[in-house]
Amino acid sequence: MGFAEPLPLAGGARLANYELAYETYGTLDANRANAVLVCHALNAGHHVAGVYPADAGIDGVDPAGAVGWWDNMVGPGKPVDTDRFFVIGVNNPGSCFGSTGPHSIDPSTGHPYGASFPVVTVEDWVDAQARLADRLGIARFAAVMGGSLGGMQALAWSVRHPERVAHCIVVASTPKLSAQNIAFNDVARQAILTDPDYHGGDFYAHGVVPRNGLRVARMIGHITYLSDEDMAEKFGRALKADDLQFGYEADFEIESYLRYQGDKFSDYFDANSYLLITKALDYFDPAAAHGGSLAQALAGAQARFLVVSFTTDWRFAPERSREIVKALLDNRHPVTYAEIDAPHGHDAFLLDDPRYHGLVRAYFENIHAGLSETER
Amino acid sequence: MGFAEPLPLAGGARLANYELAYETYGTLDANRANAVLVCHALNAGHHVAGVYPADAGIDGVDPAGAVGWWDNMVGPGKPVDTDRFFVIGVNNPGSCFGSTGPHSIDPSTGHPYGASFPVVTVEDWVDAQARLADRLGIARFAAVMGGSLGGMQALAWSVRHPERVAHCIVVASTPKLSAQNIAFNDVARQAILTDPDYHGGDFYAHGVVPRNGLRVARMIGHITYLSDEDMAEKFGRALKADDLQFGYEADFEIESYLRYQGDKFSDYFDANSYLLITKALDYFDPAAAHGGSLAQALAGAQARFLVVSFTTDWRFAPERSREIVKALLDNRHPVTYAEIDAPHGHDAFLLDDPRYHGLVRAYFENIHAGLSETER
Numbered sequence: 001m002g003f004a005e006p007l008p009l010a011g012g013a014r015l016a017n018y019e020l021a022y023e024t025y026g027t028l029d030a031n032r033a034n035a036v037l038v039c040h041a042l043n044a045g046h047h048v049a050g051v052y053p054a055d056a057g058i059d060g061v062d063p064a065g066a067v068g069w070w071d072n073m074v075g076p077g078k079p080v081d082t083d084r085f086f087v088i089g090v091n092n093p094g095s096c097f098g099s100t101g102p103h104s105i106d107p108s109t110g111h112p113y114g115a116s117f118p119v120v121t122v123e124d125w126v127d128a129q130a131r132l133a134d135r136l137g138i139a140r141f142a143a144v145m146g147g148s149l150g151g152m153q154a155l156a157w158s159v160r161h162p163e164r165v166a167h168c169i170v171v172a173s174t175p176k177l178s179a180q181n182i183a184f185n186d187v188a189r190q191a192i193l194t195d196p197d198y199h200g201g202d203f204y205a206h207g208v209v210p211r212n213g214l215r216v217a218r219m220i221g222h223i224t225y226l227s228d229e230d231m232a233e234k235f236g237r238a239l240k241a242d243d244l245q246f247g248y249e250a251d252f253e254i255e256s257y258l259r260y261q262g263d264k265f266s267d268y269f270d271a272n273s274y275l276l277i278t279k280a281l282d283y284f285d286p287a288a289a290h291g292g293s294l295a296q297a298l299a300g301a302q303a304r305f306l307v308v309s310f311t312t313d314w315r316f317a318p319e320r321s322r323e324i325v326k327a328l329l330d331n332r333h334p335v336t337y338a339e340i341d342a343p344h345g346h347d348a349f350l351l352d353d354p355r356y357h358g359l360v361r362a363y364f365e366n367i368h369a370g371l372s373e374t375e376r
Numbered sequence: 377m378g379f380a381e382p383l384p385l386a387g388g389a390r391l392a393n394y395e396l397a398y399e400t401y402g403t404l405d406a407n408r409a410n411a412v413l414v415c416h417a418l419n420a421g422h423h424v425a426g427v428y429p430a431d432a433g434i435d436g437v438d439p440a441g442a443v444g445w446w447d448n449m450v451g452p453g454k455p456v457d458t459d460r461f462f463v464i465g466v467n468n469p470g471s472c473f474g475s476t477g478p479h480s481i482d483p484s485t486g487h488p489y490g491a492s493f494p495v496v497t498v499e500d501w502v503d504a505q506a507r508l509a510d511r512l513g514i515a516r517f518a519a520v521m522g523g524s525l526g527g528m529q530a531l532a533w534s535v536r537h538p539e540r541v542a543h544c545i546v547v548a549s550t551p552k553l554s555a556q557n558i559a560f561n562d563v564a565r566q567a568i569l570t571d572p573d574y575h576g577g578d579f580y581a582h583g584v585v586p587r588n589g590l591r592v593a594r595m596i597g598h599i600t601y602l603s604d605e606d607m608a609e610k611f612g613r614a615l616k617a618d619d620l621q622f623g624y625e626a627d628f629e630i631e632s633y634l635r636y637q638g639d640k641f642s643d644y645f646d647a648n649s650y651l652l653i654t655k656a657l658d659y660f661d662p663a664a665a666h667g668g669s670l671a672q673a674l675a676g677a678q679a680r681f682l683v684v685s686f687t688t689d690w691r692f693a694p695e696r697s698r699e700i701v702k703a704l705l706d707n708r709h710p711v712t713y714a715e716i717d718a719p720h721g722h723d724a725f726l727l728d729d730p731r732y733h734g735l736v737r738a739y740f741e742n743i744h745a746g747l748s749e750t751e752r
Contacts, residue, residue: 011622119622179607179630180599186631187595190638193624194588196572212570216592219563223556231555237661244659246387246495248569248651251658254555255562262566275624282627283620285613 001135007093007128010283013118017107020132021098022046022090025074026082028138035138036085037129038070039146039153042221042277043269045097048089049074049082070147072352079361085142090132092125094276102272103204115201119276122149122284126156130164142367144303145169147349148316149277152284155324158301159286167367168303169360172313172349174320175294175327176285181315184224185278188217192271201272210271215262217274222261227312227345287327294327301328305335306363308356310348336363377511383469383504386659389494393483396508397474398422398466401450402458404514411514412461413505414446415522415529418597418653419645421473424465425450425458446523448728455737461518466508468501470652478648479580491577495652498525498660502532506540518743520679521545523725524692525653528660531700534677535662543743544679545736548689548725550696551670551703552661557691560600561654564593568647577648586647591638593650598637603688603721663703670703677704681711682739684732686724712739 001022006014023046028035038048052066074080074087091099094117102117133141144157144165151173158168177185192198195213199206223231235254250256290296305328309321318339328335340356342348348356377398382390399422404411414424428442450456450463467475470493478493509517520533520541527549534544553561568574571589575582599607611630626632666672681704685697694715704711716732718724724732 011620013622115624176613178604179611179613179628180602180604182613182628183595183599183607183630183634186626186628186634187592187599189624190588190595190635191567191592194591212566215570216563216567219559219566220596223559223563226556228554228556231559235555237552237555237558244387246389246655248491248565248655250562252555252558252562254559258559258562259566279622279624 001132003128003131007124007131009118009124010121011119015093015100015118015120018093018100018128019098019104020090020093020100020128022088022132023048023050024089024136025049025087026085028086028136032137032139033142034085035133035136035141036080036087037133037141037144037157038074038080038087038089039125039129039144039150040069040089040092040095041146041148041150042274042281043265044069044150045091045095046089046099047097048087049078069350072350073357073360079357080145080364081361085364088132088136088138090129092120092277093128094120094125094273094280096270096273101270102201102276103270112202112204113272114204115272115275117272117276119279119283121280122152122156123160125280126153126160129153129157130161133164140164140166143167143169143364145171146173147171148173148346149281149284152281156284156286158303158305159297162300162302165301165303167306167363168301169306169308169363170321170324171308172310172316172321172346173324174316175287175323177282178320182282184220185282188220189275189278191216191220192275195271198271203271209266211266214266214269214271214274215259218265218269219258219262222258224315225346227314227343229312230343230345233343294323295330298324298327298333299331301331301333303333305333306360307335307337308340308349308359309338310340310342310345310356312343313346313348315346377508379504379507383500383507385494385500386497387495391469391476391494391496394469394476394504395474395480396466396469396476396504398464398508399424399426400465400512401425401463402461404462404512408513408515409518410461411509411512411517412456412463413509413517413520413533414450414456414463414465415501415505415520415526416445416465416468416471417522417524417526418650418657419641420445420526421467421471422465422475423473424463425454445726448726449733449736455733456521456740457737461740464508464512464514466505468496468653469504470496470501470649470656472646472649477646478577478652479646488578488580489648490580491648491651493648493652495655495659497656498528498532499536501656502529502536505529505533506537509540516540516542519543519545519740521547522549523547524549524722525657525660528657532660532662534679534681535673538676538678541677541679543682543739544677545682545684545739546697546700547684548686548692548697548722549700550692551663551699553658554696558658560596561658564596565651565654567592567596568651571647574647577651579647585642587642590642590645590647590650591635594641594645595634595638598634600691601722603690603719605688606719606721609719670699671706674700674703674709675707677707677709679709681709682736683711683713684716684725684735685714686716686718686720686722686732688719689722689724691722
């Protein structure tokens with residue numbers, strides 16, 4: 001969907017004539033009160049659920065798979081049941097799955113934006129999503145939800161457009177990145193920025209992509225998505241061959257696995273988008289505008305909250321979710337908090353865990369989408 | 377010191393006509409029984425203690441500083457007291473501070489070894505160190521000690537040359553790398569190997585160094601040396617300027633710090649050495665030759681052990697040290713174990729912590745260097 005009116009951005013720039021790619025699942029009810037917005041994380045897009053036919057092209061997270069990135073969560077009869085809810089997935093501006101981003105043509109130059117695409121924030125994305133909601137005639141969401149960076153967007157919705165969010169679901173997220181989180185992001189960015197094929201962000205014109213940098217960036221990221229325990233369980237020190245090779249080919253299965261993940265990612269993800277999105281992660285800090293008080297930042301929220309964390313997530317550990325819960329409780333806002341004992345680290349939010357999915361299912365069963373909170 | 381007789385290596389190759397750079401501190405006593413071998417970790421060398429004059433060149437860890445890398449631990453009146461002990465620091469073959477390594481001329485070709493320098497193991501280093509000890513007339517060490525990768529060497533000494541080690545001091549180490557440890561090492565290696573300036577390891581001939589890859593490798597490593605808590609304490613989300621920059625220059629202090637560490641490292645460290653040494657880390661696994669039983673691997677050890685870990689070390693966590701302690705206790709070998717409550721992560725082993733240094737001091741005060749174990 002095209003938007004002609006420029007979007008003012010936190011950094012001061014304005015994004016003009018932009019396109020937002022989105023998908024919907026289920027049916028919007030007569031009251032327009034059963035809409036659920038699902039916000040995506042770093043490397044996902046608007047293709048949340050369902051399966052594309054094999055020839056549908058490169059939309060969605062994984063061009064090879066074409067299965068929606070949260071297909072185990074969203075669909076008919078699933079925890080977020082599209083027989084009851086009208087679910088919207090939207091690709092954020094700056095990403096690379098169909099919405100306007102660094103790979104898009106800058107109308108003012110006729111060339112791809114490249115590194116000149118403005119650095120966008122979580123709040124900018126929320127504003128873009130709000131405009132999409134306006135167009136779709138959705139004044140208030142039954143729920144806004146997301147995991148990781150998606151959870152930050154849900155949280156920002158509850159602050160920025162409090163009257164438009166009935167339920168806010170924040171999974172495996174954090175109110176702000178730690179120094180260590182930022183450090184990992186910056187190493188990933190440095191790998192991309194110093195790749196000679198990056199060409200200052202103008203690699204499109206050179207017919208190359210900074211594949212090596214993007215590959216290293218993804219490998220670093222991937223390590224932080226998995227738990228040490230899970231990696232030990234799945235790979236341990238298992239060798240690829242019978243013996244050590246005494247060279248620099250992969251000796252261990254974990255090396256092959258990570259290199260494969262890096263290779264696959266560098267085939268489809270845009271390097272400038274990676275830079276942008278990690279910056280949006282780094283910059284997110286709703287408390288900053290309130291003297292560092294997250295409670296003050298969340299004071300005006302009107303949503304009911306579900307906050308979920310996973311015990312072995314060391315990227316955004318349970319402690320970080322508890323900060324959100326504490327700030328909500330300080331405001332006497334209604335919040336349900338669950339710390340799921342799951343072995344899969346940060347990635348757990350995308351996986352099919354019975355306790356986690358059972359919880360989300362139960363929570364959504366108690367959302368009375370057809371009625372306002374005061375009527376039920 | 378030059379060695380003409382080829383050193384047989386675990387990988388099958390032989391290292392011919394190699395040089396070992398070493399330093400000694402204190403005086404070898406008449407019984408030759410007060411020698412302490414200090415083994416270095418990834419980015420250190422033979423310059424363990426003392427301060428070089430400013431014009432001494434690039435020996436030692438930090439060419440700018442010229443202070444020995446364990447100067448707070450080793451010296452007159454220090455925990456490892458060179459008024460009592462004769463301390464030896466030796467740069468391992470494959471490293472880049474004076475001993476033969478990838479930057480050295482391969483006598484068979486007349487060119488630097490580059491990537492053809494054989495991948496060496498912790499056990500290979502121990503064998504090279506044993507030959508140096510032979511030359512110095514030291515049949516048995518009062519102690520062999522090291523932190524991190526240095527601790528692995530101390531452990532390997534106790535297995536490989538049990539009769540030559542009276543005390544084995546293993547600090548912030550592990551009996552083997554985890555999948556996550558290997559993963560971090562491999563990402564670092566991939567950053568170097570895919571840097572176009574690496575030239576397949578032959579960058580010396582091209583007059584360049586793979587600076588970008590080495591820089592990213594060091595940044596990744598550095599994150600794993602610090603604790604999340606310590607990074608939060610030291611840097612948090614402190615900004616370099618008053619405001620966010622909405623670009624890819626460093627916004628946060630932690631970014632500047634890490635980039636600086638990466639730049640500095642890439643000025644003096646050899647990329648091929650980095651590859652080699654991380655492989656030695658990955659390969660270390662004394663239990664592997666004993667059906668995975670560390671207890672069996674350590675069965676023949678004759679040393680008394682001191683094992684030290686640090687609570688916030690997530691690279692080689694206390695659990696990893698406890699595996700060593702458990703294997704020693706299974707053999708009824710004498711072992712002292714201390715888990716030091718220190719905030720500085722893996723780096724704690726290099727820092728001046730009163731409890732840690734007090735412990736090492738007390739342990740060494742109880743080493744009766746002049747007498748054999750049976751005489752005292």
